[in-house]
Amino acid sequence: MLLTSHYHILLSALLCILACSSLQKWQPLDTDLVNVQHHHPDIKIQDLKTGYKLYIEQCSGCHALHHPSEYSITQWDSILPEMFSQAKINNPNEKLFIKQYLYSKTKSQN
8 A cells, every 4th residue: 555655656746747847848938039029029038938837827727738839829819718718817917928928839920
């Protein structure tokens, strides 16, 4: 029984490390900033980092996270209102930060 408990703890720790390391690849980069500045010239890298943090914290509570490039901006625009509602994200600034982060990582900026 004790061995099984240690096994579960070790397995949980390993899964957490793997999940966190893959999410590190999703962090905003300077190239992402350049991509999104075509549509939002005043955006700063800190805004994208805030959006990344909010996306990870708020959206992973209900489902596995989608890689931002999985959808186009148009698709995100149709998905996000329902997701914001379900996650009870009502703050307009938080919504904007999440959107800008997701937009910065999309393959197509249209």
